[in-house]
Amino acid sequence: MQFADTKWKIIHASRKVFAEKGFHNAKMEDIADEAGVGKGTIYDYFSSKKELFETMIKEMAMGFRKLIQENISEDMDFDEKLKALARVKFEIIKNHKDIENLVFKNFSNFDESLMGWLEKIRNEMLEYFEGVMQEGIDSGRIKDINPKYATLMYIGGLHFLSHYICHMEDADYEKEKESALDTFLSIMFKGLEKKCL
Amino acid sequence: MQFADTKWKIIHASRKVFAEKGFHNAKMEDIADEAGVGKGTIYDYFSSKKELFETMIKEMAMGFRKLIQENISEDMDFDEKLKALARVKFEIIKNHKDIENLVFKNFSNFDESLMGWLEKIRNEMLEYFEGVMQEGIDSGRIKDINPKYATLMYIGGLHFLSHYICHMEDADYEKEKESALDTFLSIMFKGLEKKCL
Amino acid sequence: MQFADTKWKIIHASRKVFAEKGFHNAKMEDIADEAGVGKGTIYDYFSSKKELFETMIKEMAMGFRKLIQENISEDMDFDEKLKALARVKFEIIKNHKDIENLVFKNFSNFDESLMGWLEKIRNEMLEYFEGVMQEGIDSGRIKDINPKYATLMYIGGLHFLSHYICHMEDADYEKEKESALDTFLSIMFKGLEKKCL
Amino acid sequence: MQFADTKWKIIHASRKVFAEKGFHNAKMEDIADEAGVGKGTIYDYFSSKKELFETMIKEMAMGFRKLIQENISEDMDFDEKLKALARVKFEIIKNHKDIENLVFKNFSNFDESLMGWLEKIRNEMLEYFEGVMQEGIDSGRIKDINPKYATLMYIGGLHFLSHYICHMEDADYEKEKESALDTFLSIMFKGLEKKCL
DNA sequence: AATGAATGAGTCTTCATTCAT
DNA sequence: TATGAATGAAGACTCATTCAT
Structure with missing residues (x-):
């Protein structure tokens, strides 16, 4: 430890x-x-309230990144990676909704250096999945779109959806989560794929 | 006035x-x-700082709602409505990025009554576009998915994308905006459509 | 004001x-x-406790300097100037014993810039009276000693004496003050004078 | 020990x-x-910070007193005693300038009992040298002045002078010390003596 | 209606002191 | 005997709010 x-x-x-x-x-x-x-x-x-806050936020952010890394292995196919991301994202939101908000969003009125650090982490993640998207394009399975835009769409859609689902009672959650993931993935992958068939 | x-x-x-x-x-x-x-x-x-804040936030939220309403007429087709939403969303983010954050997000640590009010506004919007999505399903042009989930995805993707684009310099903005909208709409509508063809 | x-x-x-x-x-x-x-x-x-303290100290120090300046005119003879200083010193100590301590002494563990400022004021005063002493030497009435050392002696003796006298009850004060001044001046001027006779 | x-x-x-x-x-x-x-x-x-401080201060004060006592023997003449005091004072200031300030001055905002103790020590010293001064008067070599006032003058002059000299670099110190002592003693003893001649 | 000097409740932060080991 | 992690009382400072003008 x-x-x-x-x-x-x-x-x-x-x-x-x-x-x-x-x-x-x-x-x-x-x-x-x-x-x-x-x-x-x-x-x-x-040394101060701010330092405590920053330490905590960084711990959480690194924890989220680690969780994502642990659930995605390099021998996965691009679509498996994206699907794994979707599941992990639901997991994170489920367990740490409030903090995830702090970490993920621009709470731009705060300390510059922390904001910069978070931005860097977010950009690393974004670029990683941009690369994954590019793999899909290169493999001919995803149509020729801007991979950064597609990635932002993917993560944004996931974000809003998971937040909505995670408001639910535990009883409904599991069922709804699977249903929402199905809907999300069916729309995204259909929308991304090069040809129909 | x-x-x-x-x-x-x-x-x-x-x-x-x-x-x-x-x-x-x-x-x-x-x-x-x-x-x-x-x-x-x-x-x-x-009467207080809080009341001023709430008044301002409500003004903004109502302004955003009004802007959306003004850009969507009931004689539009479902897809035209969704496309109009996408354009308005970019517009709003471009002009009021910071406030939109305050209005749109869960800044859940704040006054309960304001949060409730905002939630209500957001849900009204969500339900309106859920209805639009349902129109599409009923018309047979959108596949049979949960319209709430599809709407959340739509708005979430839009949200992240527009925030990213709106960071850009003014020179790049217009071009990138069109490009991002194209990408977004092509993926979403392809993903949503009932059949490939 | x-x-x-x-x-x-x-x-x-x-x-x-x-x-x-x-x-x-x-x-x-x-x-x-x-x-x-x-x-x-x-x-x-x-802006802070320290700033208040410094402002107050500087006010006092400038007040003391002003009081000394007002009681010494340039058409006085060197010995009249020194005698006037002695009287003013007793006056200051009588009225502002505690603060005078703060102003006059090295309370060296405090803010550097305030200490520097006070040092400057003290040195200005010291140099002024060094000049007065030199007048006496040049006029042939004071023997040829280091005027800075003589001035320090003069002020130091005055300082200790006035502090002692100012502890006294008001009833005794006036009488003792005159007596102490007599003693002090008789010793100092006798000690300083060039010849006996 | x-x-x-x-x-x-x-x-x-x-x-x-x-x-x-x-x-x-x-x-x-x-x-x-x-x-x-x-x-x-x-x-x-x-038992506390204050007790430590008081113990330390008392140790120092007693050390200074001891140093003075060791340098003054009862078979000395009154003027030898005063001259020895002058030398010891320079010694003490040279080696313990900061602490000597704490011990000698009225830092009147402190613990009453410590202040009382220090006052007592100072008064003992003062009275001792008042006695020495009286010896000089009784012997007819010092003029008939108030011995307490003369003693205060003596110590005060010494105090300011030694502080000034002790600011100097070590190279200058020894030379200046002798020069300052000469000046001081020549003025004081001349000022004190009964007749000129 | 408009002002801004004055207020004091509220909070971060420090550091002498304690005590379990 | 020696330690240093833990404590909490105390105090500087901020800023939303008031009110006399």
Whole structure:
């Protein structure tokens, strides 16, 4: 484990509190209480509220990236990769809806350096899947479109869909998820494919 | 005009300042300065910072809705309606990227009642286009998929794509916008259509 | 008057509180209470506790310098100037003992720039009286000693003596002051004079 | 040795840190680091920061007193005693300028009991040298002045002069010290003496 | 109606001190 | 005896809001 126990406790607590209340409405005392430590203890591990927030966000972002990487192997075909992405995306949203919002979106009024870091991560991901899309084009199975635009569409559609589905009660979720994924994939792959037949 | 002059000046100023700095980093004084009025004057028109923010957000949301309504007439075909939505969406993002973010996204850590109001507006829009999608299905031109899911995909793809394009310099923008719209529409409509042919 | 009323009220209050409690033990709230204003009001006039302290100290230091300048005119003889300095010094210590300590001494653990500023003021004064001493030497009435050393002696002796006398009850003060001044001047001038006779 | 080794280490470290940073800016951790012990260890020897500070100050003050006592023997003549004081004073200032400031000055915003203790020490010294001055008067070699005032003058002049000289580079110091002492003593003794001749 | 000087509740942050090991 | 991780009281500072003019 990369961080000491107490540091992890604080990061986890901060994730919960920041997700619930947002950066400005989260009080250091809330986070300390949630972590079961004293207020001052946070400052033994993080120099400021902002540093704690940034550390937490970066941890989450790297966790999401890792999850995606673990679910996609290079011997997969391009369509398998895209389908795996779709499943992982649903997974992430299901488990970390609030934080994923913080990580994925432009909350552009925040610290420049964090925004830059997140942008970089997002662009890396985008470029990776752009490459996957290009594989499809090169293989002749995807029609000749701008792979960046197609990738943005793919991820954007996925994003909105998964958010909608993840609002549902747990009972409905699994069924609806499969149904939504089917719909999504059938439309996307049909739309992308070079010829009909 | 619905509001007095001074009230409008304040709403417009607040839009600019909130968009630039976000709710918590925007100071009432900044807004007063931007509006060219005294700090106290804002309180003659709005009871609090929150009320000002909510008024401004609601104004914007209603403006966006109006813009969409104005660009879609009921005698259009379902596909024309969807294409018109795509163009309007690009327009809105181009002109009000930051605010659109505030309006469209779940900034769920905020006032419940505003969130509820926005949700309602979004759902109305969603349901309207779900109906448009259903028209397409009923007409036999769109395959038999869940129209809500298809609509979410449509809007989500559009959202991500338009945000990406709107980062560009003005010189590139028009060309890229058309190119991106072409790509988007060609994929979506191909993906949605009932048969290949 | 150089500053607005409220600003002056705060400066005067801060003088009292800083003198009583020292920089670190003085609370902004104490100063606000003493000035009869709210805590936040101080920050409308001074950006920080340190800035308030520095402003106050500089005001005092310039006040002391002004008082000395007003009591010494250039048509005085060198010995009259030195005698006038002695009287003014007693006056200052009597009225502003605590602050004079802050201004005159090296409270070297403080902000570099303030220390530098004070050093400059002190050196200007020192050099002025060094010049006065030199006048005495040039006129043949003071023996040929290093005028800087003689000046330091003069001021140092005065400093300790006046502090001691100013501890006294008001009843004793006037009498003792005259007696101490007599003693001081008789020793200093006798010690400085070129010849006996 | 009066204190255990560790206790001494801590006292010496605190002297250095307090002198450099002042009471309020010195952190217990700084002192612990300087002493090469853990933060908690300080509390095995001193009940609080204040107690440590007071112990250190008292040690220093007693050291200065001891140094003075060692350099002045009762078989010296009154003028030899005063001259010895002058030399010791330069010595002390040279080696412990910062601390001497803390010990000698009225840092009146501090703990009453420490201030009282220091006052007592200073008064003892003052009274001792007042006695020396009185010896001079009784012997007919010093004119009939208030011996307390003369003593205060003597020490005050010495104080300012030695501080000034001790700012100098080591190369200049020895030469200037002798020159300053000469000036000082020639003025003081000439000023004090009963008759000229 | 418009203002902006004044306010003080609210929060981050520091650091002397404690105590389990 | 020695430690340093943990604590929380205390205080500087911010800014939405008020109100006398």
